Amino acid sequence: MSENVSYTLNVNGQNHPVTADSGLPLLWVLRDVVGLTGTKYGCGITQCKACSVLVDGVLERSCDFDAKNAAGKKVVTVEGLETDPVGSRLQKAWVDEQVPQCGYCQSGMLIAATSLLKKFPRPSDENINEYMDNICACGTYNRVRKGIKRAAGVA
Amino acid sequence: MTSLESITERQISRKRFITSGLVGGAFLLGLDFAVSPRKAAAAGLAAGGRVSVYVRINPDETVTIVAPNSEMGQGTSSALPQIVAEELMVDWSRVRMELAGASAAFANPLFRAQVTGGSTGVRGYHNALRVAGAAAREMLVAAAAQRWSVSPSTCTAANGVVTAGALSATYGELAAAAALLPPPTNPALVERSKFRLIGTAVPRLDIPEKVNGKAVYGIDVRVPGMAYAAVKMAPKVGQTVGTVGRAPSGMTVVNLGNAVAVVTPTTTWQAVKAARSLPVTWVDAPTTAATDTALMAANAATLMESGSPVRVALTTGDAPGAIGASAQKLTATYSVPYLPHATMEPMNATALVAADRCEVWAPTQNQAGCVATAMSVTGLPADKVTVHTTFLGGGLGRKVELDYVRQALLTAKAVPGTPVKLTWSREDDFTHDFYRPAALCRLQGGVDAAGNVTGLVSRVVSPSIGYQRGPARFADPTAFDSSAVEGLNTLPYGLANQRVEWVRDDAQVPVGYWRSVGNSHNVFFAECFLDELAAAGKRDPVELRRSMLGSNLRARTVLDTVAQKSGWSSPLGSGRARGVALCQCFGSIVGEVVEVSGSASNVRVTKVTVVIDCGSTINPDTVRAQVESAVLQGLAAALWGDMPFKAGQPLRTNFNQFRLGKLKEAPPIDITIIESGAPLGGVGEPALPPVAPALVNAWAKLGSGPRRTLPLFPQAVPATA
Numbered sequence: 001m002s003e004n005v006s007y008t009l010n011v012n013g014q015n016h017p018v019t020a021d022s023g024l025p026l027l028w029v030l031r032d033v034v035g036l037t038g039t040k041y042g043c044g045i046t047q048c049k050a051c052s053v054l055v056d057g058v059l060e061r062s063c064d065f066d067a068k069n070a071a072g073k074k075v076v077t078v079e080g081l082e083t084d085p086v087g088s089r090l091q092k093a094w095v096d097e098q099v100p101q102c103g104y105c106q107s108g109m110l111i112a113a114t115s116l117l118k119k120f121p122r123p124s125d126e127n128i129n130e131y132m133d134n135i136c137a138c139g140t141y142n143r144v145r146k147g148i149k150r151a152a153g154v155a
Numbered sequence: 156m157t158s159l160e161s162i163t164e165r166q167i168s169r170k171r172f173i174t175s176g177l178v179g180g181a182f183l184l185g186l187d188f189a190v191s192p193r194k195a196a197a198a199g200l201a202a203g204g205r206v207s208v209y210v211r212i213n214p215d216e217t218v219t220i221v222a223p224n225s226e227m228g229q230g231t232s233s234a235l236p237q238i239v240a241e242e243l244m245v246d247w248s249r250v251r252m253e254l255a256g257a258s259a260a261f262a263n264p265l266f267r268a269q270v271t272g273g274s275t276g277v278r279g280y281h282n283a284l285r286v287a288g289a290a291a292r293e294m295l296v297a298a299a300a301q302r303w304s305v306s307p308s309t310c311t312a313a314n315g316v317v318t319a320g321a322l323s324a325t326y327g328e329l330a331a332a333a334a335l336l337p338p339p340t341n342p343a344l345v346e347r348s349k350f351r352l353i354g355t356a357v358p359r360l361d362i363p364e365k366v367n368g369k370a371v372y373g374i375d376v377r378v379p380g381m382a383y384a385a386v387k388m389a390p391k392v393g394q395t396v397g398t399v400g401r402a403p404s405g406m407t408v409v410n411l412g413n414a415v416a417v418v419t420p421t422t423t424w425q426a427v428k429a430a431r432s433l434p435v436t437w438v439d440a441p442t443t444a445a446t447d448t449a450l451m452a453a454n455a456a457t458l459m460e461s462g463s464p465v466r467v468a469l470t471t472g473d474a475p476g477a478i479g480a481s482a483q484k485l486t487a488t489y490s491v492p493y494l495p496h497a498t499m500e501p502m503n504a505t506a507l508v509a510a511d512r513c514e515v516w517a518p519t520q521n522q523a524g525c526v527a528t529a530m531s532v533t534g535l536p537a538d539k540v541t542v543h544t545t546f547l548g549g550g551l552g553r554k555v556e557l558d559y560v561r562q563a564l565l566t567a568k569a570v571p572g573t574p575v576k577l578t579w580s581r582e583d584d585f586t587h588d589f590y591r592p593a594a595l596c597r598l599q600g601g602v603d604a605a606g607n608v609t610g611l612v613s614r615v616v617s618p619s620i621g622y623q624r625g626p627a628r629f630a631d632p633t634a635f636d637s638s639a640v641e642g643l644n645t646l647p648y649g650l651a652n653q654r655v656e657w658v659r660d661d662a663q664v665p666v667g668y669w670r671s672v673g674n675s676h677n678v679f680f681a682e683c684f685l686d687e688l689a690a691a692g693k694r695d696p697v698e699l700r701r702s703m704l705g706s707n708l709r710a711r712t713v714l715d716t717v718a719q720k721s722g723w724s725s726p727l728g729s730g731r732a733r734g735v736a737l738c739q740c741f742g743s744i745v746g747e748v749v750e751v752s753g754s755a756s757n758v759r760v761t762k763v764t765v766v767i768d769c770g771s772t773i774n775p776d777t778v779r780a781q782v783e784s785a786v787l788q789g790l791a792a793a794l795w796g797d798m799p800f801k802a803g804q805p806l807r808t809n810f811n812q813f814r815l816g817k818l819k820e821a822p823p824i825d826i827t828i829i830e831s832g833a834p835l836g837g838v839g840e841p842a843l844p845p846v847a848p849a850l851v852n853a854w855a856k857l858g859s860g861p862r863r864t865l866p867l868f869p870q871a872v873p874a875t876a
Contacts (some may be wrong), residue, residue: 021425028424032383037375038368040548041423042499043581047810050499078368091366098358098776101784102228103365104372104499104548129819135810137499137549138228139787141821143780 007071011036012080018067026070027051027062030077038078038107042135049134052108052115053077059115076114078107086151087114093151101138108134113148122154168438173544188498192311209255210243210291212330217314218243223261223280224271225520226254226361227550228784230777231276233359237773239282241352242288242345244312245326252360253865257522257542264642268523272555272668274741274837277773281835289342291333298333299324309679314873354830355774361546373518373545374578377503383499384566384577387433388414388587391803392753393440393663400434408433409569416566416577423578442663443803449802452660455595458616458658459488465614465656466635469644472652481601483691487684489598489678492797493664494591495805497813500548501584502559506567507574508532512539514574515564518547520554528557532564551788552668556589585813586805589667590798592618592639593660596680606692608703610652613680615644618660621669629659638668642677642844647739649705664800670788671840674740676770678844679793679851679865686852687861696735696852697723709831710739712765713746720827721748721764730754731761736845741837743769754859758867760790760822760850768829769836778838779826785842786824789840791863793847799872814870 006019009029016034030036030053039062042050046061053062054076081087090113093099100106109132114132116123123131128145136144149155167497209221220239226232232252240250255261261269265279292312299317300307302324310319347353364370389395399415402408406429407418417430445451478484505516506529513533519525522542529540547554563577579587587692594617601609621636622629629636635657637644644655669675689699697718714737718724721733730752737746750762765782772778795814799806807813851862 007256020422023581024422024424028422031375032422032424035377037371037377038367040372040500041374041578041581042501043810045809045811048499078366082367094366095358095362097361098780100228100362100365101230101780102499102547102549103361105372106365107368110366132818135499135815135817137497137551137815139784139816139821140780141787141816141818143782144818145821152682 005068007035007068009067009070009075010073011075012077013083020067022068024067025063026053026060026065026067026075029067030062036077036079037134038140040104040107042105047135048105048108049112050105052111052134054111054115057118059112067114076111078110081110081114086117089151090114090117090147093147097143097147097150099140099143101140105134105136109136109144113151114143116148117152122152124150156666162297172631181763210239212326214327216255216325216327217249217251218245218315218326219253221253221255223255223269224263224276224546225522225547225550225554226642227271227520227547227649229276229781230359230774232361233357234277234773234777235280235284236360237352237357238284239288241350242285243292245315247352247357254544254546256544257526259570262364263524263689270523270555271550272552274839274841276839277743278837279837285344286342289344290338292401293337293339293342293805294333295326295329297336298329302329302332346385351657353773354642354771354775356774359777365484370546372548373505373516374500374503374548376516376545376576378505378507378516378574380507381574381576382420382570383416383423383426384416384418384563384575385423385430386411386414386416386562386577386579386583387430387435388583389437391437391443392446392665392800392805393443393803394437395440397436397438403429405702407570409566410567411562414562415550416562418566423576426653427580428453439803440663446663446800446803448799448801451593451664452664455593455616455660457615458660459595459597461585462614462656462658465633465658466633467654468635468637468640468657469653469655471650472610474610474652474654475739476613477652478599478601478612481609482604483602484599485602485687485691486597486599487687487863488595488862489680489683490595491593491679491865493593494669494796495585495798495813496551496553496669497585497815498547498549498551498553501579501581502553503565503576503578504560505574505576506563508564508567509572512541513564514541514543515560516543516545517560518545518548518554520550520552522672524555524557525560528561532561532568551670552672553588555668558587581810583809585761585808586797588798589665591669591675592620592662592666593662594639596677598680598683598684600688602688602692606689606694606699608650608685608688608699610651612654612656614656614658615639615643615677616658616660616665618662618664620672622659623666638673638678640673642674642738642740643681644681645739646681647707647710647737647744648700648703649707650703670785671740671843674738674840674844675789675792678736678738678740679847682738682845683851683863686734686855687850700735700737709768709833710737710744712829712831713744713768716827716829717746717748719765720766720825721750723748730857732853732856734849734854734856736848736852738841738844740844741841742834743767743836743838743841745841747845747849749846749853751850751853753857758850758854758857758859762823762825763846764825766827766829767842767844768831769838769841770832770833771830771835772828775828778828781824781838782842783824785840786846787816787821789843789846790850793850794868795866795870797866797869801875804875806875809874812870812873
């Protein structure tokens, strides 16, 4: 058993004091310590991307991101998207296009799409293809594409 | 979430029950009553069948409607309230939804149990919900009529308001009085021509909370004082626990028979880490080593040859004789592998076991089974068991099973009074599934001089979902497992000479219901072989199918429409081709044309055209979403999906070894819904089976040769899990 460490995490603009196992991945700090369960566990090996979050604006897979390395940085999860202009636009587009089915992967999808639109405000299909690497077992992919385009205002 | 269980049920007459009360400032109205035999017959219910709906009319004039079956993405948590709201005469914008916990009152009338599966959500509940929604509306009208001392016939209900001349009252104002009235036994239903909501693409009620992270799946359940558990599962099929090492400090270890649970107060991650490093020895079952893909394939081939014992699922005319007398005779053997469900949310459940009560929070398709499991684990009676249904991060048939719920209950029982959330790792999930059965199928067919199909004989060798659950009924030598042959004994074609045989394979891989079940492989077998027969007889695949549809007008319309929408008769450039497949299952008929580009050795799907006749729709956009979903799942399975075994060990453990399609691989999907007016058909599953054969049939035109084994592009098999 590794040692406990203490640090402060800034998640969606709020500071959370954390005392936890030194190697604890950010995913489990968010879910079990901070209590924000929107970020999902799907594979634990960065394959499915359901655990995607933004750390200082960078798209990270939180299942394989040592939480203590996020101390002093700004973590954004799906729960924080509504105060982000791009994120909230995507959330609205997701409702308009009726994207989610089971919805389990959609937190990761929305975080990835937010990151995409911050890099490519008017993404091409190729940009979307390359960037949106998340797994959705329900097969919402065509609606995800439409949602991104709607939020970005591109045809 | 408001607890409906805190409300008491009151018997208001010999056969009628009503639940009512003040909940968080809102009046709750629950009806649970026997419908009249005449009404029951008209609605397709058994006489005396109980109908229930829980409607809560809130002070802000929103109406909360309880969705009786599980929401795993298929959209019934909206479609079922949509049916109630139609009859209740409320605006969709005022409707809220709540997922039902376990209650006999919420049993699906088709199953007589609260189970979600078989594409029965809308089909099963539709009639009952309409009757109940209408009854609730009539009670609100009756309350208004009483208040105003007028006849109910002078009152009109619309948009959540009852009016009579200049008088009007909102449902919120009437709910308390309505809750005290006896429910009517013969409520008048809204006429189809006056539907405002049914058949309309209203926005789903579950989507807003699925885009802001607030939707609670099983894995998200947080109960005060909760501990976290993970499991170390038997690495091989059939193994049981031998010896268990000492629990790490501060943790509890629970022997679950074929797994060991580790409980910690801290986090799921720490439980997972502790479970991984816990020393456990395992004892093989006698059959463990034989659970091996190579050995099982050899055994299935032997069973195919011996056909011993054969069980006949269908026989019409004299198929062997007709084939024997044909100008051309074809024989081909097809096969599909075991398939994991790979739901995005791994198995998990939360349980609290105390001396006098038990509570379960689960992402389950099987509330009825959760109650029974809790009773068997705890010894408590049903009225001491409470089951809360969460959202399901995918179900696909996997969450009908109760193995993970039982584990959570057994673990919680070891720490009485402490709620325990037990979560599987992705590795646990892949390697402890109830897999779609592998199946081997030999087809024999005859073609006459004009290219007509003269007869079809198919023999399927496969493990039996039914036998693994209840072997007793198979003592009868004529008994067969319909899930092993469905798709072959239910062809849309009117074949004069057909024989469907099944040979049970007693391989020990746990098998279960995978989206579309037996249709997922049998439609692949039948529809690919039909294209082989068409090629032998030099017939166009659409034209040949059409000639065989006889009086099946629905299927013919579906086939004609998919041919037209896909541009079947328009030529494609070189290196491109189309393939077609048709199926009828779950009460719906689906035709698909897959367009591909590629070569003899490689293929890419460029477009899928789908036509579905599901009778009529509640929400056409949900139907489209389910078609999109079924097509992409079927495609991924056809291209890459399998679970190989080596000496008892399932070899694929995570998404790096099991490929699901990605966004960039999703082809455009063009969908046409035909509302034929036939009885409501299922929607969640029927669009899956045709996609694999349509793909293979298209590829054959690019010179692929016969591709009779799925997946088409097997992924590298890990040496060991």
